[in-house]
Amino acid sequence: MNKDAQMRAAINQKLIETGERERLKELLRAKLIECGWKDQLKAHCKEVIKEKGLEHVTVDDLVAEITPKGRVDSSMNFNTCLDSCSYHYNQALVPDSVKKELLQRIRTFLAQHASL
Amino acid sequence: MKMEEMSLSGLDNSKLEAIAQEIYTDLVEDSCLGFCFEVHRAVKCGYFFLDDTDPESMKDFEIVDQPGLDIFGQVFNQWKSKECVCPNCSRSIAASRFAPHLEKCLGMGRNSSRIANRRIANSNNMNKSESDQEDNDDINDNDWSYGSEKKAKKRKSDKLWYLPFQNPNSPRRSKSLKHKNGELSNSDPFKYNSSSGISYEALGPEELRSLLTTQCGVISEHTKKMCTRSLRCPQHTDEQRRAVRVYFLGPSAILPEVESSLDNDSFDMTDSQSLISRLQWDGSSDLSPSDSGSSKTSENQGWGLGTNSSESRKTKKKKSHLSLVGTASSLGSNKKKKPKPPAPPTPSIYDDIN
Numbered sequence: 001m002n003k004d005a006q007m008r009a010a011i012n013q014k015l016i017e018t019g020e021r022e023r024l025k026e027l028l029r030a031k032l033i034e035c036g037w038k039d040q041l042k043a044h045c046k047e048v049i050k051e052k053g054l055e056h057v058t059v060d061d062l063v064a065e066i067t068p069k070g071r072v073d074s075s076m077n078f079n080t081c082l083d084s085c086s087y088h089y090n091q092a093l094v095p096d097s098v099k100k101e102l103l104q105r106i107r108t109f110l111a112q113h114a115s116l
Numbered sequence: 117m118k119m120e121e122m123s124l125s126g127l128d129n130s131k132l133e134a135i136a137q138e139i140y141t142d143l144v145e146d147s148c149l150g151f152c153f154e155v156h157r158a159v160k161c162g163y164f165f166l167d168d169t170d171p172e173s174m175k176d177f178e179i180v181d182q183p184g185l186d187i188f189g190q191v192f193n194q195w196k197s198k199e200c201v202c203p204n205c206s207r208s209i210a211a212s213r214f215a216p217h218l219e220k221c222l223g224m225g226r227n228s229s230r231i232a233n234r235r236i237a238n239s240n241n242m243n244k245s246e247s248d249q250e251d252n253d254d255i256n257d258n259d260w261s262y263g264s265e266k267k268a269k270k271r272k273s274d275k276l277w278y279l280p281f282q283n284p285n286s287p288r289r290s291k292s293l294k295h296k297n298g299e300l301s302n303s304d305p306f307k308y309n310s311s312s313g314i315s316y317e318a319l320g321p322e323e324l325r326s327l328l329t330t331q332c333g334v335i336s337e338h339t340k341k342m343c344t345r346s347l348r349c350p351q352h353t354d355e356q357r358r359a360v361r362v363y364f365l366g367p368s369a370i371l372p373e374v375e376s377s378l379d380n381d382s383f384d385m386t387d388s389q390s391l392i393s394r395l396q397w398d399g400s401s402d403l404s405p406s407d408s409g410s411s412k413t414s415e416n417q418g419w420g421l422g423t424n425s426s427e428s429r430k431t432k433k434k435k436s437h438l439s440l441v442g443t444a445s446s447l448g449s450n451k452k453k454k455p456k457p458p459a460p461p462t463p464s465i466y467d468d469i470n
Binding site: 008015045063094102106107 | 131132133140141143144147148149150152153155159164165
């Protein structure tokens with residue numbers, strides 16, 4: 001498994017070095033805004049904020065709501081588990097077309113640099 | 117870096133796919149995290165909920181879907197029947213006509229000065245032929261708009277006759293000119309009816325005269341129409357303008373520009389000379405005032421009547437467009453203005469037309 005980890009690290013490094021990672025990120029951001037994913041998430045956030053109260057919202061709350069992996073730490077409880085389950089929902093919100101296109105580009109990149 | 121040990125080509129596709137998926141997931145996570153930071157900052161800075169509106173305002177600005185109303189709930193022809201009071205002349209004007217009225221009323225639009233000048237010219241012409249002199253003088257002293265209103269009330273019938281000249285540059289003009297069946301003495305070959313420019317065959321002599329006092333009037337060779345630009349239009353020379361006037365109105369016609377250097381001193385002396393010089397428009401060029409005096413006395417008598425009437429007009433108003441004195445003084449006082457040849461050489465142009 002070390003090899004795999006090493007390989008992944010190497011690939012990531014390659015991605016960053018060539019600037020491909022930045023390009024992919026920008027592409028993804030643009031596509032998500034275009035397909036309305038950001039607006040959906042924003043509505044979701046609004047609900048969370050109204051629930052938790054405007055003054056007391058923390059980054060952790062939002063992140064827990066939104067990112068794929070909920071925070072796993074000592075304060076983990078049932079609510080946080082539920083929140084972390086929402087990541088599937090958010091990931092599922094990303095349209096298939098966007099996902100496919102990005103994956104295509106990643107594969108192309110990997111194929112280009114396979115011989116290196 | 118130990119890249120040579122790890123060669124991607126040695127991996128099978130599933131592994132590659134897994135790696136690709138991981139990379140993709142990482143990217144999505146990054147986007148999500150970035151988004152969270154944005155939202156949190158917006159919340160803490162207080163601008164997160166700015167694009168929301170309260171339900172009351174939402175109700176106020178809801179889209180209206182009733183028949184007869186637009187989406188804002190306004191009635192369609194609401195402004196047609198409304199009337200506004202003009203601050204200048206205190207008349208009540210329809211809303212859709214208010215802007216053009218203000219333009220004319222305040223004298224600040226593009227056509228307002230032309231129309232005003234023409235009206236003054238025409239009203240002066242009409243005044244001479246009428247006998248109620250004193251009233252008109254008083255009226256003329258006031259604001260011209262008030263004066264024109266009074267005249268408008270008096271002479272509604274004249275307005276109908278006057279109609280072709282109200283807006284020489286507006287599209288209405290073409291319609292009125294088309295329907296007019298006036299005759300011109302020597303214009304049979306010219307039957308043009310298109311709308312730009314003025315087709316002079318439809319105009320009577322009086323209308324022509326008044327037209328020529330305010331417009332350039334030079335007939336373009338291509339279109340055979342009179343130029344509608346101002347008296348000082350740069351496309352045509354003064355010589356051409358004089359030629360047109362002489363051509364239409366006979367040898368007694370005078371270029372209206374000339375009156376700017378109006379000088380009544382030499383009125384009696386050079387009057388006959390100018391007449392005689394005018395008579396030579398049909399053939400000879402290079403006419404000098406000294407030559408003409410000796411040979412054409414007989415014709416002078418024939419024109420005597422014409423000059424008398426124009427003289428009387430002249431004494432009334434200084435700036436009469438058609439007075440002979442203008443030419444007389446111009447011939448007499450050639451030093452003031454650029455010396456022009458008195459007889460127009462341009463009748464030769466019209467030989468082609470004829």
